[in-house]
Amino acid sequence: MNISEIRNGISLKNIPNFDLSQTFDCGQCFRWEKIKNKYHGIVQGKSVTMCQNENEILIENVSLTEFENFWFDYFDLGTDYKKIGEHIAKINPVLFEAYQQCRGIRILKQDPWETLCSFIISQNNNIPRIKKIIFSLCSNFGDKIGENFSFPSAGKIATLNLDDLSPIKSGFRSKYILDSARKVANKEINFEILSNATTENARNSLMNIKGVGPKVADCVLLYGLHKLEAFPMDVWIKRVMDAFFSKESPKMFGPYAGIAQQYLYHYSRTNSEKLEI
């Protein structure tokens, strides 16, 4: 792993388990877009461009200080995914094959409020339309950043009503968006506290929000709060496998953690025939 500052950004060389397309297009985030070999994202109110070739990844317009203070953790570069893969290999061959296919995914540590709001919007919805609604939410209520818009704060959304949200066409989810924004704005949901709480307590708190069930809660725990650690690996692998191979709802993984979620999701999309029971 080699991190160095170059004239217009940061160069990452030989970073294991890091593929931009797998990471950005796997469904964990909604504000990174590929345009002509480059990924453009809006993160924490900042517009950033990245590209990848061979074993080098470039992050444009970011200083070494910014990288160390924010982006290193955002991309979860302190976690050894290879070690996780080796562990998975011992547990289950199907899971390991899924890992092999998706070994380039890094679980992004995203802003908890943005994650919460985004995955509320994701329910019973498809990714293109999720992105469209989030784009609309940002352009209507976010702050302008050059050509783009920041993700609006919970405080800002909390001042709105259902009619205000009608332009983003989020349908029945609007009332859930407002409830989540109000609870975050008035600190009924306090991410500082949740990040120090047990995973179970944090999940229960999140599920007090209207429109937040186990799936949305787990996405917030994983992508917003990076809470993987509370479940022993064998426990959540088993839960993922149980949920995945039950016919009822392969997308409802229950109380698991998400590296396996991501691996299995990708595996299911590319190997659906192998998953028939």
Add this chain to the structure above:
DNA sequence: GCCCAGGTATAAA
């Protein structure tokens, strides 16, 4: 028209 989309609230059994 009909079905589905990375679910959840609600009512009914």
Add this chain to the structure above:
DNA sequence: TTTATACATGGG
């Protein structure tokens, strides 16, 4: 406690 259905909207 478990199971069925509605929900807004848009694309295939």
